[in-house]
Amino acid sequence: MSILFAALFAFSPLAHAFDLQQLSEQLARPQVIHGDFIQEKHLRALPKPLTSTGTFVLAKNHGLLWQLKTPLQQDYRINAQGIARRDGTRWQMLPGKSAGAEQNRLFLAVLQGDSSGLQQDFDLQLQGTPDHWTLTLTPRSLLLKQVFNQINIEGGELVQRIELQEAQGDSTLLKMQNSVSNQPLNEAEQHDFAQ
Template sequence: MRQPSLFQRALLTLCLALAMASGAHAFELTQLSQQLSEPVVIRGNFVQEKHLRALPLPLVSRGQFVLAREHGLLWSLQQPLQQDYRISGSGIAQRTLSGWEPTDQQPAAARQNQLFLAVLGGDTEALQRDFQLDLRGTAEDWMLTLTPRSKLLQQIFSAIHIQGGATAQRIELLETQGDSTLLLLESTEVDDQLSAVEQHDFTH
């Protein structure tokens, strides 16, 4: 067998060194998880587009959200109607005239809520239990693709694509039946504490 020349050996060594260097500096899941879980509070606006096969145009809703690391998510829908929701590890509650009331949830819907919190909070360890994760990009510009492992989630989603930088900015859920949901998180701001009103909404 012909031995490689000195030039070929040098080129091979350089390629291996570059590959090792790029691998050492690659943006990894543990880094993404830490980056997304660092903010105590994230506030912003959202635009949600629900694309249904039976409709020519998407159903669009708009509102504001507050994500608190220690509490969960306040989801304030403002258009086309006004409704306030509180999503936490214990489930979903809706604001009524008498206060927050738990909503009845099917197992699949409850699982989606847990998934949503895990995505926004950067809990990649929880996500890996049910999804194969593929992360590409850098800390400033990344994309995470989730492919379902469990049969339950395979019946709901074909894939989930999440894009962002310091925080998640774009979430696309592709359903197995052909429908899809696109969620855009805009004008996000990071804070180190909740307002008095937000604190009350989370704890009462």
């Protein structure tokens, strides 16, 4: 009887439930991720979303390079020190107290699998498997509730989709495409992170 029970338990979903710790470890594994993105900003006042495209480089212990290609070209670097924008050949730090700065801090935490950082500000609900999961973030603090209703993140081995549902009715959908985690930083990227 105990062998039958053990066999049933081994195949039950509860025995191998995918949890936040496993998701954090999975997302924190890659040293460098390169990819493309499409960002759609859905504003209540506009019939069509504002769409921008570009590339990104996420490097463990360095941060995120966000390189906007269309509709205009602009490079951003997001790291523990804050957000910087490329101004010609140098990086210019942006003021850090904006709602955009908070969004970027959260974005970095999501991509790097920092669930402990997210749990300070959100209730997290994870569903799925390591190959196909959805993480729902519901804000806890009054300040964040004024900005977001909910954030939905989907992925597999890496994050593939992030949807920010804003309190005012607007939303942002970010699709991460062609992501690869087998290429090291090139010389230009190393230089950008070092500045």
